[in-house]
Amino acid sequence: PMPVLAVVGRPNVGKSTLVNRIIGRREAVVEDKPGVTRDRVSYEATWNGRRFKVLDTGGWEIDVLGLDAMVAAQAELGIETADAVLFVVDANVGATDTDEALIKIIRRAGKPTVLCANKVDGQSTEVEATYLWSLGLGEPYPVSALHGRGSGDLLDAVMAAL
Numbered sequence: 001p002m003p004v005l006a007v008v009g010r011p012n013v014g015k016s017t018l019v020n021r022i023i024g025r026r027e028a029v030v031e032d033k034p035g036v037t038r039d040r041v042s043y044e045a046t047w048n049g050r051r052f053k054v055l056d057t058g059g060w061e062i063d064v065l066g067l068d069a070m071v072a073a074q075a076e077l078g079i080e081t082a083d084a085v086l087f088v089v090d091a092n093v094g095a096t097d098t099d100e101a102l103i104k105i106i107r108r109a110g111k112p113t114v115l116c117a118n119k120v121d122g123q124s125t126e127v128e129a130t131y132l133w134s135l136g137l138g139e140p141y142p143v144s145a146l147h148g149r150g151s152g153d154l155l156d157a158v159m160a161a162l
């Protein structure tokens with residue numbers, strides 16, 4: 001079976017944009033506001049000739065719960081079935097309490113994890129990514145999911161983890 005990558009993170013950090021970047025198509029729905037219903041969360045991708053599945057964990061709507069509980073539940077669902085986790089943080093915002101809560105869930109699952117510092121659109125914001133070393137998830141990969149910047153290095157790290 002194909003290895004599975006779960007893309008995990010708070011609403012609005014750019015998970016769906018990153019999923020589209022990884023699969024090379026615009027299929028995951030990108031929204032300015034969090035919590036939008038999507039009917040598909042699983043996509044197929046190829047990198048360096050290897051095929052894998054990508055889960056956009058923001059794609060499940062579990063709106064009976066409060067926002068933080070919903071985000072946690074979505075992450076847990078995705079991580080459960082995944083071989084590796086791609087944890088996405090908005091580098092311009094930095095780590096929030098919700099990010100810390102998600103990291104606890106990821107740690108508990110014990111799956112190999114790659115840290116994406118997203119929304120690093122230019123060199124001037126690259127320093128923001130380095131602050132994310134403090135999360136204890138290893139090297140933060142500075143990426144602009146929107147423009148593609150850094151996505152090659154990120155995918156190389158993902159493939160090493162899968």
Ligand code: GDP
Pocket residue numbers: 009010011012013014015016017018029030031032034058118119120121143144145146147
């Ligand atoms: P999700 O809720 O985590 O799936 O986030 P989305 O992919 O829906 O993106 C939320 C918002 O962030 C949208 O307005 C995106 O266009 C924007 N966004 C995503 N990635 C980037 C990026 O690398 N740079 C910038 N400037 N904006 C981004």
Ligand code: MG
Pocket residue numbers: 015016017029030031056058059
């Ligand atoms: Mg999304």
